[in-house]
Amino acid sequence: MRTVIIGAGEVGFTTARMLSGEGHQVVLIEQDEALVQSATEQLDALVIHGNGASPKSLSEAGIEKADLLVASSNSDEVNIIACLSSKAQGVERTVARIHNPDYYDPEEPLARDLLGIDFVIHTEEMAARAIKDALMVPGAINIDNFANDSIEVAEVALDEDSPIVGQALKDVKLPEQSLIVGVVRDGEALVPGGGTVLREKDHVLLISGRRRLAEVVRAAATDTAPVKDVVIYGGGRIGLRLALALEKAKMSVKVIERSEDRARVVASQLKRGFVLHADTLTEDFLRQERVDHADAFVAVTGDDRANLLAAMYAGRLGARRTIAGLSRGEFAPLSEALGVDVTISPRMLAAEAILRFVRKGEIVNVALLEGGAEMIELRVPEKCPLNGRPLSEVSFPKGAIIGALLRGEEVIIPTGRDSLQPGDDAVIFTVESAVDEVEELFAS
Amino acid sequence: MHIKVIANALGVVAAALGAAMLVPGIFAAFTGEGNAPIFLVPAFASIVGGGVLFYFTRRNENTYVSIRDVFLIVSLGWIGVAAIGSIPFAVSGTLSPVNAFFDSMAGFTTTGASTILVPEDTAASILLWRSMSQWAGGIGIIVLFVSIAPIVGFGATQLYSAEMPNPTQERITPRIQDTAKVLTYIYLSLTVGISAALLLAGMGLFDAVNHAFTTVATGGYSTRSDSIAAFDSAPIEAVIIVGMILSGTNFTLYFFAAQGRLRRAATSPELLAYLGIIATGALLMTGSLYFFDYNDSLLRSFREALFQSASLSSGTAFSTADWNAWDSFSQAILMVLMAIGGCAGSTSGGIKVVRIVLLAKSAAQDAFRMIHPRAVTPLTMNGRVVPERLRVAFLGFFFVYGATLAVGTLLIALHQVPLGSAFGAVFACVNITGTSLGPVGDPDFYAALPASAKFILAFFMLLGRLELFTVLVLLTPAFWRT
Numbered sequence: 062m063r064t065v066i067i068g069a070g071e072v073g074f075t076t077a078r079m080l081s082g083e084g085h086q087v088v089l090i091e092q093d094e095a096l097v098q099s100a101t102e103q104l105d106a107l108v109i110h111g112n113g114a115s116p117k118s119l120s121e122a123g124i125e126k127a128d129l130l131v132a133s134s135n136s137d138e139v140n141i142i143a144c145l146s147s148k149a150q151g152v153e154r155t156v157a158r159i160h161n162p163d164y165y166d167p168e169e170p171l172a173r174d175l176l177g178i179d180f181v182i183h184t185e186e187m188a189a190r191a192i193k194d195a196l197m198v199p200g201a202i203n204i205d206n207f208a209n210d211s212i213e214v215a216e217v218a219l220d221e222d223s224p225i226v227g228q229a230l231k232d233v234k235l236p237e238q239s240l241i242v243g244v245v246r247d248g249e250a251l252v253p254g255g256g257t258v259l260r261e262k263d264h265v266l267l268i269s270g271r272r273r274l275a276e277v278v279r280a281a282a283t284d285t286a287p288v289k290d291v292v293i294y295g296g297g298r299i300g301l302r303l304a305l306a307l308e309k310a311k312m313s314v315k316v317i318e319r320s321e322d323r324a325r326v327v328a329s330q331l332k333r334g335f336v337l338h339a340d341t342l343t344e345d346f347l348r349q350e351r352v353d354h355a356d357a358f359v360a361v362t363g364d365d366r367a368n369l370l371a372a373m374y375a376g377r378l379g380a381r382r383t384i385a386g387l388s389r390g391e392f393a394p395l396s397e398a399l400g401v402d403v404t405i406s407p408r409m410l411a412a413e414a415i416l417r418f419v420r421k422g423e424i425v426n427v428a429l430l431e432g433g434a435e436m437i438e439l440r441v442p443e444k445c446p447l448n449g450r451p452l453s454e455v456s457f458p459k460g461a462i463i464g465a466l467l468r469g470e471e472v473i474i475p476t477g478r479d480s481l482q483p484g485d486d487a488v489i490f491t492v493e494s495a496v497d498e499v500e501e502l503f504a505s
Numbered sequence: 506m507h508i509k510v511i512a513n514a515l516g517v518v519a520a521a522l523g524a525a526m527l528v529p530g531i532f533a534a535f536t537g538e539g540n541a542p543i544f545l546v547p548a549f550a551s552i553v554g555g556g557v558l559f560y561f562t563r564r565n566e567n568t569y570v571s572i573r574d575v576f577l578i579v580s581l582g583w584i585g586v587a588a589i590g591s592i593p594f595a596v597s598g599t600l601s602p603v604n605a606f607f608d609s610m611a612g613f614t615t616t617g618a619s620t621i622l623v624p625e626d627t628a629a630s631i632l633l634w635r636s637m638s639q640w641a642g643g644i645g646i647i648v649l650f651v652s653i654a655p656i657v658g659f660g661a662t663q664l665y666s667a668e669m670p671n672p673t674q675e676r677i678t679p680r681i682q683d684t685a686k687v688l689t690y691i692y693l694s695l696t697v698g699i700s701a702a703l704l705l706a707g708m709g710l711f712d713a714v715n716h717a718f719t720t721v722a723t724g725g726y727s728t729r730s731d732s733i734a735a736f737d738s739a740p741i742e743a744v745i746i747v748g749m750i751l752s753g754t755n756f757t758l759y760f761f762a763a764q765g766r767l768r769r770a771a772t773s774p775e776l777l778a779y780l781g782i783i784a785t786g787a788l789l790m791t792g793s794l795y796f797f798d799y800n801d802s803l804l805r806s807f808r809e810a811l812f813q814s815a816s817l818s819s820g821t822a823f824s825t826a827d828w829n830a831w832d833s834f835s836q837a838i839l840m841v842l843m844a845i846g847g848c849a850g851s852t853s854g855g856i857k858v859v860r861i862v863l864l865a866k867s868a869a870q871d872a873f874r875m876i877h878p879r880a881v882t883p884l885t886m887n888g889r890v891v892p893e894r895l896r897v898a899f900l901g902f903f904f905v906y907g908a909t910l911a912v913g914t915l916l917i918a919l920h921q922v923p924l925g926s927a928f929g930a931v932f933a934c935v936n937i938t939g940t941s942l943g944p945v946g947d948p949d950f951y952a953a954l955p956a957s958a959k960f961i962l963a964f965f966m967l968l969g970r971l972e973l974f975t976v977l978v979l980l981t982p983a984f985w986r987t
Binding site: 318321324325327328329336338346349350 | 885
């Protein structure tokens with residue numbers, strides 16, 4: 062399959078790497094010479110230096126032979142033009158990243174049809190949603206939804222006080238119909254066996270049916286008091302969306318914004334929450350506004366460094382949970398050392414969404430995890446070799462495990478006695494090396 | 506300043522006033538009471554004079570109307586109209602020339618103060634003219650504040666400027682004429698509606714028309730000394746209550762309703778606050794009147810409280826009870842209702858509900874910022890941000906309102922009027938109710954004042970009617986500097 066990607070920035074680059082890893086022929090078009098250089102060096106893809114909106118660059122990239130266009134440049138207009146002209150040249154599917162809500166309204170598909178975009182990636186919207194999900198399940202640092210939101214997976218970072226640290230997996234007591242499906246230890250994903258002993262700093266993945274997740278997380282995490290007071294640093298696109306969403310969820314919200322004009326815009330849209338204008342975060346100011354007593358501090362300015370430092374600062378003062386938005390991968394490894402509880406990467410979210418869209422048909426849903434692991438949701442085909450036999454008797458790929466099944470309306474957390482049936486949706490945890498094997502097994 | 510433009514506009518106003526004066530003239534001719542000439546002569550003079558003035562100053566397409574012109578036209582227009590309108594009162598011998606001017610100004614500003622001692626002894630045509638002066642003043646205010654002020658940028662209705670159909674700056678355009686036309690239809694419909702309802706409720710035709718005129722203008726002139734109490738009829742009171750409340754509502758909302766945007770009109774925060782204030786005032790006074798033994802019937806207390814609440818909130822000052830005998834708490838509520846007034850863009854007076862709502866919000870934000878010094882608190886109204894300039898303007902208005910009351914009280918007290926009455930008279934005029942507590946409001950009180958005090962009060966009626974700054978700006982040196 063030939064895919065043309067516009068923009069070799071964070072989103073374009075990550076998407077290109079994932080798609081070429083899955084065997085797509087990837088052509089990248091990038092305007093910035095330095096990015097062209099680094100993409101050429103690091104990717105197994107053809108990188109063209111040029112303007113993604115220009116028909117000439119597109120035809121140079123072989124757009125007429127492509128089945129998929131991913132327009133992920135920073136300019137909405139370039140992305141839209143690229144989608145329009147690719148559609149005109151017969152490209153079957155187009156994905157575009159759009160920032161400006163003027164062009165994108167989830168409730169108004171007409172604009173989408175007119176602009177020739179099959180799937181809109183709205184990174185700010187996704188980031189705001191991901192942060193809100195993490196705040197709604199206290200204790201978890203990340204939440205993913207599967208099977209139309211009826212199955213949920215939570216990622217919990219274990220600290221020394223966690224009730225399950227030091228226990229072997231077979232001794233861990235979790236509420237019924239839930240499971241530890243995977244463990245990420247020192248950046249490496251592994252499928253735990255009954256004898257795996259959980260350690261401090263492990264990230265465990267808990268799976269369960271909807272609305273029970275908070276209860277399951279409580280069994281594994283230490284700090285699970287509900288989040289009520291949230292301080293958001295940065296009233297940009299993510300910050301404003303998040304503030305409005307949290308207000309809707311009846312949380313009390315304070316937004317700290319550096320630009321006075323922007324602060325006024327945000328303030329005029331909030332109902333109960335309010336906005337503080339501050340150029341610098343001084344300790345005095347943070348204490349005045351009781352950031353030290355906040356349940357959560359979310360730093361989502363456009364500046365990664367500022368986000369990390371502010372989150373760390375708030376954490377030191379006593380904010381219960383700290384979340385930092387990181388638009389680039391650069392500093393992500395530092396977050397743990399800085400004591401930042403959760404980092405949200407709009408770039409990864411966008412790549413995830415694109416992957417989900419590209420794989421549609423074979424794969425229902427996918428979530429990318431640390432250490433290259435994935436949670437994937439697959440439809441069990443008629444002729445799957447595993448069908449009908451108890452799971453304890455079939456040979457499942459090493460490095461993968463079935464976490465949950467959706468059969469009709471019913472969510473099943475399978476044991477060795479359960480078996481797969483055609484039409485089930487299986488949510489599977491798999492380490493990077495086993496992804497292909499799993500997908501092959503479920504190929505129809 | 507463009508003298509030609511100003512003269513032209515004043516010509517139109519004079520001609521329109523003359524046309525209005527034909528009505529009592531013709532009425533007098535039909536009833537044969539002999540007053541026809543005192544209306545018809547000045548009416549024709551006014552029409553011809555205004556027409557000539559208009560003709561010789563008529564403008565071409567490019568005539569430019571500046572903001573200063575508008576302010577001068579408005580103030581001079583009201584003073585001129587009051588002067589011409591006083592002629593029938595004076596010539597008929599009903600009133601002395603000074604009293605005639607005072608009454609005429611009270612009429613055209615819809616204040617409703619009067620020096621006519623016993624309406625029942627006054628010729629019907631004079632009473633009709635008195636009611637008509639309020640009615641004409643009312644439509645003038647509606648057109649001025651709903652279609653012109655938001656565009657030029659004065660008065661509380663500038664809050665609504667973004668919602669009015671014409672964003673053009675500084676120009677009197679055909680669009681304004683369209684708006685004015687629609688407003689006139691709305692005003693006429695209200696008048697006809699109230700007249701018909703009063704007829705159905707059992708009032709005679711002459712009384713019904715007069716009271717409809719002064720209700721829709723929230724002016725409050727009655728054909729009876731005892732005002733609405735003279736009719737002692739629950740249906741009539743009900744009609745007048747509804748009429749006063751409707752007339753104290755922002756006419757922009759009727760505009761929306763006429764455009765089919767009913768939801769938008771019905772959910773206006775100003776309207777809801779206005780209705781809330783009337784209801785709260787009525788309930789508090791009902792309780793107070795009952796418990797402090799002014800009335801021994803709860804129902805009667807409610808009936809009187811609701812009427813007085815609607816009457817003084819809208820600045821109409823019709824009465825169905827002698828509130829001078831009421832308990833202090835109820836009287837205090839009446840004073841507060843008078844000061845708050847009705848909605849912006851209505852014929853009512855006072856500070857205006859929208860200003861009160863925003864001033865209260867602004868004060869709450871000030872207190873909030875004491876605790877959160879860095880908080881950014883834009884003032885919002887109906888989901889839209891009120892420009893900071895307007896917040897400052899409203900705070901300034903409130904200061905000038907207080908200062909006006911103080912200066913006015915000083916000036917009237919200078920005439921050795923008892924202090925309470927001096928304040929009451931200024932309060933009544935600035936809030937355009939015409940009535941206040943104590944003796945203020947009785948025609949004999951106003952009639953007994955020295956001539957200079959009457960002129961001062963007439964000036965304060967104009968100030969209150971045109972929302973202070975519109976007139977006060979004429980007194981600043983900057984206005985006259987070129």
